[in-house]
Amino acid sequence: xxxxxxxxxxxETEEKIYRLWEESGFFNPDNLPERHQKPxxxxxxxPNANGSLHLGHALTTATEDIMIRYxxxxxxxxxxxxxxxxxxxxxxxxxxKKLEKEGSSRFEILKQEGGREKLYKMIWDFTQTxxxxxxxxxxxxxASCDWSxxxxxxxxxxxxxxxxxxxxxxxxxxxxxxxxxxxxxPKHQTALSDLEINWEERNDKIYYVKYFLADNPKEFIIVAxxxxxxxxxxxxxxxHPQNKQYKNFIGKSVTNPLIKNxxxxxxxxxxxxxxxxxxxxxxxxxxxxxxxxSVDFEIGKNHSLPLDYQIIGWDGRMNELTGELNGLKIxxxxxxxxxxxxxxxxxxxxxxxxxxxxxxxxxxxxIEPLPRTQWFVxxxxxxxxxxxxxxxxxxxxxxxxxxxxxxxxxEKIFNHWMKNIRDWNISRxxxxxxxxxxxxCAKCGQDILFIENGRPDRCPKxxxxxxxxxxxxFDTWFSSGQWPFATLQACRPDDFKRFYPxxxxxxxxxxxxxxxxxxxxxxxxxxxxIPFEHVYLHGLIRDKDRQKMSKSKNNAIDPLGVxxxxxxxxxxxxxxxGNAPGNDPIISEEKIRGYRNFANKIWNASKFVMMNxxxxxxxxxxxxxDGDKKILKELGKFIKEVTKDMENFRxxxxxxxxxxxxxxxxxxxxxxxVKPRLKSADKNERLASQYLLLEILKTNxxxxxxxxxxxxxxxxxxxxxxxKKLLMIEEWPI
RNA sequence: GCGCGCUUAGCUCAGCUGGUUAGAGCGUCUCGUUUACACCGAGAAGGUCCGGGGUUCGAGUCCUCGAGCGCGCACCA
Numbered sequence: 002x003x004x005x006x007x008x009x010x011x012x013e014t015e016e017k018i019y020r021l022w023e024e025s026g027f028f029n030p031d032n033l034p035e036r037h038q039k040p041x042x043x044x045x046x047x048p049n050a051n052g053s054l055h056l057g058h059a060l061t062t063a064t065e066d067i068m069i070r071y072x073x074x075x076x077x078x079x080x081x082x083x084x085x086x087x088x089x090x091x092x093x094x095x096x097x098k099k100l101e102k103e104g105s106s107r108f109e110i111l112k113q114e115g116g117r118e119k120l121y122k123m124i125w126d127f128t129q130t131x132x133x134x135x136x137x138x139x140x141x142x143x144a145s146c147d148w149s150x151x152x153x154x155x156x157x158x159x160x161x162x163x164x165x166x167x168x169x170x171x172x173x174x175x176x177x178x179x180x181x182x183x184x185x186x187p188k189h190q191t192a193l194s195d196l197e198i199n200w201e202e203r204n205d206k207i208y209y210v211k212y213f214l215a216d217n218p219k220e221f222i223i224v225a226x227x228x229x230x231x232x233x234x235x236x237x238x239x240x241h242p243q244n245k246q247y248k249n250f251i252g253k254s255v256t257n258p259l260i261k262n263x264x265x266x267x268x269x270x271x272x273x274x275x276x277x278x279x280x281x282x283x284x285x286x287x288x289x290x291x292x293x294x295s296v297d298f299e300i301g302k303n304h305s306l307p308l309d310y311q312i313i314g315w316d317g318r319m320n321e322l323t324g325e326l327n328g329l330k331i332x333x334x335x336x337x338x339x340x341x342x343x344x345x346x347x348x349x350x351x352x353x354x355x356x357x358x359x360x361x362x363x364x365x366x367x368i369e370p371l372p373r374t375q376w377f378v379x380x381x382x383x384x385x386x387x388x389x390x391x392x393x394x395x396x397x398x399x400x401x402x403x404x405x406x407x408x409x410x411x412e413k414i415f416n417h418w419m420k421n422i423r424d425w426n427i428s429r430x431x432x433x434x435x436x437x438x439x440x441x442c443a444k445c446g447q448d449i450l451f452i453e454n455g456r457p458d459r460c461p462k463x464x465x466x467x468x469x470x471x472x473x474x475f476d477t478w479f480s481s482g483q484w485p486f487a488t489l490q491a492c493r494p495d496d497f498k499r500f501y502p503x504x505x506x507x508x509x510x511x512x513x514x515x516x517x518x519x520x521x522x523x524x525x526x527x528x529x530x531i532p533f534e535h536v537y538l539h540g541l542i543r544d545k546d547r548q549k550m551s552k553s554k555n556n557a558i559d560p561l562g563v564x565x566x567x568x569x570x571x572x573x574x575x576x577x578x579g580n581a582p583g584n585d586p587i588i589s590e591e592k593i594r595g596y597r598n599f600a601n602k603i604w605n606a607s608k609f610v611m612m613n614x615x616x617x618x619x620x621x622x623x624x625x626x627d628g629d630k631k632i633l634k635e636l637g638k639f640i641k642e643v644t645k646d647m648e649n650f651r652x653x654x655x656x657x658x659x660x661x662x663x664x665x666x667x668x669x670x671x672x673x674x675v676k677p678r679l680k681s682a683d684k685n686e687r688l689a690s691q692y693l694l695l696e697i698l699k700t701n702x703x704x705x706x707x708x709x710x711x712x713x714x715x716x717x718x719x720x721x722x723x724x725k726k727l728l729m730i731e732e733w734p735i
Numbered sequence: 736g737c738g739c740g741c742u743u744a745g746c747u748c749a750g751c752u753g754g755u756u757a758g759a760g761c762g763u764c765u766c767g768u769u770u771a772c773a774c775c776g777a778g779a780a781g782g783u784c785c786g787g788g789g790u791u792c793g794a795g796u797c798c799u800c801g802a803g804c805g806c807g808c809a810c811c812a
Contacts, residue, residue, distance in 0.1 A: 595760065660759090
């Protein structure tokens with residue numbers, strides 16, 4: 002070693018080493034030497050281009066880089082394809098927060114002339130800046146990915162693929178447009194998929210409301226409801242067919258206790274019977290407000306009730322159909338409606354009630370179920386061209402073992418979710434995303450799928466030539482679900498053929514349904530092949546108190562901060578060791594510091610070896626003692642164990658074994674035992690011990706390289722070995 | 736309601752198909768200025784493997800019941 006400092010300084014070496022790797026060109030599989038033939042591919046989960054990287058990204062990067070570096074050393078043609086995600090809704094939410102801080106809002110900008118385009122451009126610029134920061138951060142983490150193949154989810158050729166898929170599905174009958182009750186977030190003013198809502202337990206009230214018979218106001222039926230403000234939208238009271246108490250009411254009409262004169266819709270609320278009603282819940286009678294509840298919508302459909310009588314606006318306020326409630330926010334309207342009911346003598350009682358309420362997963366505001374015409378994907382019906390539905394394609398692939406989950410528990414969770422899956426709403430009422438390529442005939446309303454530039458010529462139905470473009474964009478997961486084949490098809494001509502199906506999809510378990518499940522469905526549906534052979538799901542990083550790390554909780558460890566303090570290698574090891582796949586790891590600064598100490602140990606032990614190697618120039622292999630042979634034999638055994646762990650995705654175990662061997666066997670025992678021999682007068686004795694030290698050090702650097710790429714490469718480059726390559730492409734020592 | 740998982744040393748976790756005195760890191764304690772390293776070395780203490788029952792020659796590991804904790808899915812007003 003050139004310097005005599007007693008501690009390793011990662012900051013000096015990491016940048017230099019990364020440049021060395023990049024310049025070698027070996028991140029690109031096309032440049033790898035002859036021995037690298039069999040492909041090994043990982044498509045990097047593209048980080049959202051709306052912020053900076055957190056420890057979760059560092060974990061993703063470390064895990065995937067370990068796999069890639071290991072396989073590269075084992076002679077595979079390794080492709081690790083990086084990317085960035087425009088992350089539709091998420092990015093728009095982040096950007097809107099930024100606008101709010103600046104005293105503006107999305108709605109402010111959309112009001113302006115050309116506002117939509119202007120907002121899109123602002124978010125575009127925002128993501129491009131973030132994207133380039135993120136690339137630098139991924140490099141700092143040591144990722145040996147092929148930057149020449151990097152993709153962005155809004156690249157034109159990615160969008161092209163997404164449109165082709167949409168067309169295929171449309172023609173295949175998997176895409177339909179329908180009015181349904183959707184999960185509407187009044188703050189963000191967009192519909193959300195079932196996955197984008199959370200359920201929160203709330204302590205609310207349940208109100209028992211009397212509905213009086215129209216022709217006999219002395220008699221009434223009592224309904225328990227948590228949402229009295231929706232009464233103006235009631236069109237029926239449903240009771241179970243076997244309900245005894247209200248049997249005689251069926252077929253009769255009751256009056257709306259909150260509002261009169263609904264115009265053409267009439268004021269009648271009919272008492273109907275429907276088996277969807279739970280006869281043991283509440284009073285056994287359910288008020289039916291078709292436009293504001295999905296159960297009611299279904300019952301309403303079956304009984305031919307008006308489905309579109311919407312009394313709450315997109316902004317979450319009561320509209321003009323609600324009389325005195327008009328203009329009020331939901332909760333205000335609830336209070337007001339109770340006052341009115343009370344005055345009218347229609348309120349029986351109020352009880353405390355604990356229940357689950359759906360909220361927007363981003364802003365936590367209560368989701369408003371509202372009817373809206375949206376584009377959906379059929380999940381459980383087979384396409385015209387095939388036998389299996391998207392759901393069945395995916396579950397079959399998993400069941401048959403074509404797609405393997407590294408952690409079996411996720412396979413169970415996957416199957417359970419698939420069993421209950423419903424059609425997927427892919428329409429989003431936001432600007433940031435890929436536009437849904439549909440035009441509507443201005444005359445007859447026919448929807449026309451058109452994926453070229455420009456617009457359709459003529460309406461195929463009525464021959465009219467003026468159109469209105471669909472303003473909704475795709476759910477971002479509709480495009481990212483196609484990521485493995487979309488990226489490879491958008492690279493070099495042969496890439497798809499060479500690298501698809503990919504080897505492993507490695508990502509956090511929190512996006513198992515959002516992303517992994519969809520990729521399996523899309524992959525099989527579009528290409529006929531699985532998108533990846535293995536699914537490796539890592540856990541979500543927690544702090545010491547088991548809290549999920551987040552900026553808002555102020556408990557997040559900034560990866561760049563700890564890299565500056567302790568080095569990337571130390572961070573990577575801290576993220577990997579003690580972290581079995583699927584468990585949520587707890588990361589503390591102390592842990593990272595511990596592995597910084599290890600890096601220092603490696604540095605000093607290596608320094609010691611090299612200090613004693615200055616006169617090492619054996620003409621032939623020195624004669625080894627029995628003790629030496631035993632040590633080398635054990636080393637061989639150790640290599641086998643580590644390799645087995647690597648093959649079985651037990652990186653936490655492999656890392657720990659190497660740590661332990663290097664420190665407590667090599668440094669503490671072997672080096673110590675060899676010290677006197679290094680000073681021996683017997684030349685062979687000296688050569689033998691030098692040989693031993695160099696062999697073990699070399700081997701350890703190789704085994705450690707996937708985990709701690711920087712320090713191992715730095716030391717390897719200093720070793721007095723002839724024909725030396727980059728450690729990155731050396732052979733794994735087995 | 737349906738489903739999944741966890742419970743092993745003070746803390747964070749390993750323990751793969753059941754097999755010798757149950758492991759690691761951090762922390763704690765004692766000793767040590769031996770020139771690779773104090774971001775160190777030598778050594779030590781510390782566990783009824785959540786509880787009951789069962790299968791077995793043998794169980795932390797398999798089965799079963801229970802307790803506690805966590806999580807996912809779900810249109811009970």
